[in-house]
Amino acid sequence: MNKTAIILGASGLTGGILLRKLLEDNRYSVIKLFSRTRIEGLPNKVKQFIGDLLELEKFKSDFTADEVYCCIGTTARKTPNKEFYKKIDYGIPVMAAKLSKENGISTFLVISAMGANRKSNVFYNRTKGEMEHDVLQENIQRTSILRPSLIGGERNERRILEKIGLAVFKIIQPLFVGPLNKYKIISAECIAQAMVNLANNTSNAEVIISSNDIKKLAKNN
Incomplete structure (x- = not known):
């Protein structure tokens, strides 16, 4: 199989792990990265397109592949301006779906x-919900929306408060049983592997994937 995959957000935690998995996967002969900055030291099967992802439509002629993996996401701490936050967490995935x-x-x-x-009163949840709705409006043949809980993993950037929060969360994990099980931390490694498995399992008809199902x-690897 000689598939082409597009990754948006390959410089992030989950996107970086996903990139590694696709590099090791013989089913993929070309991996296209769309990002603001170049990642050095990658093999020839990776093609990098550098530019402003808020103007993703400018890449339309190069935005061709068998699969698109959208791992874009920011945080309120990194992007306190709500208008700019929405341009990233809503605007980029929706434009990627349109293309x-x-x-x-x-x-x-x-x-x-x-x-x-x-319909949530919480800005973050509402932004994600609006993104999901408008991505689904494109009616792409096979769309998978993954809804992870708190994502765990080693990030390159320093997020001291987030690390403290994750540490506390890990301590109380044993209390998350029954209905609370879905709130347990999920690793970025797990999310990336689930995405690859979803893309390569044409029998899976689920659209919204909960954290437990991720x-x-x-594991179906």
């Missing part, structure tokens, strides 16, 4: 978040 539809890409996977709801899908 996928226009260019005949049949598989689109995007990371959302637990609690996404376009963990199950990651």
